[in-house]
Amino acid sequence: MLYRRLAGTAARPQANRDGRAVNISFYDLSVWVLPLVLAITFHEAAHAFVADRLGDDTASQLGRVSFNPLRHIDPFGTVILPAMLLFAHSPFLFGYAKPVPVNFRKLNNPKLDMVWVALAGPVTNILLALAVALAFHALPLVPASSAKWVADNLKNALIINAILAVFNMMPIPPLDGGRVAVGLLPRPLAMPLARLEPFGMLILIGLLILLPLAGSQFGLNLDVISAILRTLTGYVIQAVLLLTGNA
Numbered sequence: 001m002l003y004r005r006l007a008g009t010a011a012r013p014q015a016n017r018d019g020r021a022v023n024i025s026f027y028d029l030s031v032w033v034l035p036l037v038l039a040i041t042f043h044e045a046a047h048a049f050v051a052d053r054l055g056d057d058t059a060s061q062l063g064r065v066s067f068n069p070l071r072h073i074d075p076f077g078t079v080i081l082p083a084m085l086l087f088a089h090s091p092f093l094f095g096y097a098k099p100v101p102v103n104f105r106k107l108n109n110p111k112l113d114m115v116w117v118a119l120a121g122p123v124t125n126i127l128l129a130l131a132v133a134l135a136f137h138a139l140p141l142v143p144a145s146s147a148k149w150v151a152d153n154l155k156n157a158l159i160i161n162a163i164l165a166v167f168n169m170m171p172i173p174p175l176d177g178g179r180v181a182v183g184l185l186p187r188p189l190a191m192p193l194a195r196l197e198p199f200g201m202l203i204l205i206g207l208l209i210l211l212p213l214a215g216s217q218f219g220l221n222l223d224v225i226s227a228i229l230r231t232l233t234g235y236v237i238q239a240v241l242l243l244t245g246n247a
Helices: 002-009 026-053 075-087 110-141 144-168 176-184 187-194 197-217 224-243
Strands: none
Touching: 026 110, 026 144, 110 144, 110 176, 110 224, 144 224, 176 187, 197 224
C-alpha cells in the first residue's frame, strides 16, 4: 500500500540507530526543503488572499498576497529552530512561519469571515496534497535519471501538506483551528478561548514537548496529542490517496 511507503519516507532525515549522529545528505535536503517551503508559502498566501478578498487589506499592503517564499518564511521559526532541534537529535521537530497579520475589524463580517480566513490555509494544504497525489500518475513520464528525486519530492509534499492541515486545525488560538472555533462558538465560549491566543504557543510547547518529556521521567507515555495528530494525518493521507486513485 502506497501510504506505508510514505510513512517510512516521513522518518527521513533522522538520527541513526545509535542516536549519536544525524545522517543528512544534500539529497535529503533537496527532497524536503522544496516541498516544505512551497507548503508554507501557499498556506500563508491563502490566508492573505482570502482576508484581502473579504475586506482586510492589511496583509496585501505588506506584500503577503504573494507566492514569494521570502515574504512568509520566518528566519528563526522556519529555518533556525527546526535545524537546531534536528542537529540536537531531538525526538520532535517544531517550527513556524511568519504569521499573516489580519485586522478582523476590517473584514466585511468579522465573526464569520474570520472562519474563512482561518480555513484558507489548511484547505489550501489539502488541495495541494490532492494535486501532488494526482501527480503520482505522471511519474512514468519522468525521465529515469530524475524519477526517484521527483517521486520523493511528491511523497514528502503529500506528507508535509497533510501534517500542516491537521496540525493547524488544532482548536488552540492562534492556530487556524482555534480561530475557527472562536468564530463558530457562541460568545460565552468564544471569548475565553480567544483570550488564550497570547499563550497559545506556550500551550502547544507544553502539550507537545514538555508533557511527554515529563511523562518519560516517570515511565509514562503522555505523548497523547502527538499520537492523535499522527493518526489523523494518516487518515488524511489515506483519504487523499483513495480520492486520487492511489490507494
